[in-house]
Amino acid sequence: MRLYISKYYYGDIPGSDAGGPQPAATVNPATEWPLWEVFIRSKQGLDHKHAGSLHAADAAMAMENARDVYTRRMEGVSIWVVESRYIHASNPDDAESLYEPANDKVYRHPTFYNIPAEVKHM
Amino acid sequence: MDARFMDKINKEIKIEPKDWMPDKYRQTLIRQISQHAHSEIVGMLPEGNWITRAPTLKRKAILLAKVQDEAGHGLYLYSATETLGISRDEMTEQLLSGKAKYSSIFNYPTLTWADIGAIGWLVDGAAIINQVPLCRTSYGPYARAMVRICKEESFHQRQGFDILLTLCRGTQQQRNMAQDAINRWWWPSLMMFGPPDDASPHTAQSVQWKIKRFTNDELRQKFVDICAVQVKTLGLQLPDPDLKYNEQTGHYDFGVINWQQFWQVVNGNGPCNKERLEARQKAWNDGAWVREAAVAYATKRKEQEQSIAKPAAA
Numbered sequence: 001m002r003l004y005i006s007k008y009y010y011g012d013i014p015g016s017d018a019g020g021p022q023p024a025a026t027v028n029p030a031t032e033w034p035l036w037e038v039f040i041r042s043k044q045g046l047d048h049k050h051a052g053s054l055h056a057a058d059a060a061m062a063m064e065n066a067r068d069v070y071t072r073r074m075e076g077v078s079i080w081v082v083e084s085r086y087i088h089a090s091n092p093d094d095a096e097s098l099y100e101p102a103n104d105k106v107y108r109h110p111t112f113y114n115i116p117a118e119v120k121h122m
Numbered sequence: 123m124d125a126r127f128m129d130k131i132n133k134e135i136k137i138e139p140k141d142w143m144p145d146k147y148r149q150t151l152i153r154q155i156s157q158h159a160h161s162e163i164v165g166m167l168p169e170g171n172w173i174t175r176a177p178t179l180k181r182k183a184i185l186l187a188k189v190q191d192e193a194g195h196g197l198y199l200y201s202a203t204e205t206l207g208i209s210r211d212e213m214t215e216q217l218l219s220g221k222a223k224y225s226s227i228f229n230y231p232t233l234t235w236a237d238i239g240a241i242g243w244l245v246d247g248a249a250i251i252n253q254v255p256l257c258r259t260s261y262g263p264y265a266r267a268m269v270r271i272c273k274e275e276s277f278h279q280r281q282g283f284d285i286l287l288t289l290c291r292g293t294q295q296q297r298n299m300a301q302d303a304i305n306r307w308w309w310p311s312l313m314m315f316g317p318p319d320d321a322s323p324h325t326a327q328s329v330q331w332k333i334k335r336f337t338n339d340e341l342r343q344k345f346v347d348i349c350a351v352q353v354k355t356l357g358l359q360l361p362d363p364d365l366k367y368n369e370q371t372g373h374y375d376f377g378v379i380n381w382q383q384f385w386q387v388v389n390g391n392g393p394c395n396k397e398r399l400e401a402r403q404k405a406w407n408d409g410a411w412v413r414e415a416a417v418a419y420a421t422k423r424k425e426q427e428q429s430i431a432k433p434a435a436a
Contacts, residue, residue, distance in 0.1 A: 028211065069198075072187075
């Protein structure tokens with residue numbers, strides 16, 4: 001089903017003649033560069049954190065583009081890039097069964113235990 | 123499903139790409155974010171016009187950095203849109219074919235160097251007012267992109283104000299140039315917030331979904347209040363005889379906006395609509411060989427790696 005939206009939503013842009021495309025994107029692998037996810041270590045001693053994504057023909061280009069797009073203001077000291085298609089993600093619909101086992105194990109937290117007041121620093 | 127979705131929205135839980143969402147929410151976001159991305163990309167053109175003619179090397183380096191930021195903003199937003207299930211090529215095609223819209227402010231020409239100042243102060247200023255509430259928008263990837271953009275945008279506004287301030291401290295001729303730029307950019311900047319609320323029936327849905335947090339008129343008023351004060355520092359005037367502080371409301375009253383002109387520009391009849399689109403088409407067409415060569419190179423490298431790996435395994 002094709003949905004048509006007859007209204008602007010950002011700023012002043014109306015779109016009486018613009019139709020929203022279908023959710024399933026049509027990608028032509030022969031012409032469109034693959035998508036890469038970018039992870040950046042903001043400073044030594046911290047984890048790499050997901051920064052965003054970008055398109056590039058290969059890893060070297062992904063690295064250069066990541067530098068230009070995500071570290072223009074010294075946001076990073078190290079960059080990881082990985083092609084998005086290699087990322088496996090959990091399904092939000094499975095959240096209940098996936099995380100339920102952790103739900104009833106409050107004894108895993110130190111606050112579960114009552115320690116007498118005279119015992120300090122534990 | 124719908125009730126669970128609305129429950130999340132009401133609890134201020136962000137919606138993420140793989141979560142269920144109503145089709146219309148998805149389509150609304152695709153349109154809004156991609157238009158926003160297109161605006162950043164087309165927005166490079168009026169300012170790019172002055173990179174080679176910036177008055178000093180410092181100004182040139184700053185303008186270059188600013189235009190590069192706009193490209194970055196476009197890329198953050200295109201990526202956010204792609205998480206909703208539209209490809210980059212599709213979006214590019216929509217822009218180049220004229221099917222997708224971008225902010226019509228970029229269909230006005232940059233006639234003098236003072237325009238670069240006015241764009242920074244007024245156009246980026248209006249964009250910030252529009253964008254800050256979007257940092258809390260309900261769709262996660264969009265909100266994260268906007269946080270990044272807003273951090274960078276305030277440099278843009280300050281550099282614009284700095285250009286105007288420098289001109290205003292210069293000769294009478296330079297002051298006139300600054301005033302002229304403000305005269306031309308003021309009204310189009312007010313139009314950036316979109317048509318008045320009573321002509322904007324779908325705002326309610328976007329507000330309900332927490333995509334939008336404020337209405338067009340609320341944001342516009344905020345912008346007028348801020349600029350009416352800031353312009354005094356420049357010693358210049360906003361080109362509106364009806365602009366006056368209203369003791370009762372605590373806001374500045376302002377004149378009637380020429381919406382007819384707005385719709386003219388939106389519908390393709392602005393001073394530079396054709397030029398802007400042609401520039402994007404030319405950039406896309408001229409870059410075709412680069413895109414193809416990069417794919418060919420990547421494919422060749424992959425094949426080489428595979429042919430080296432194979433005999434070793436055998």
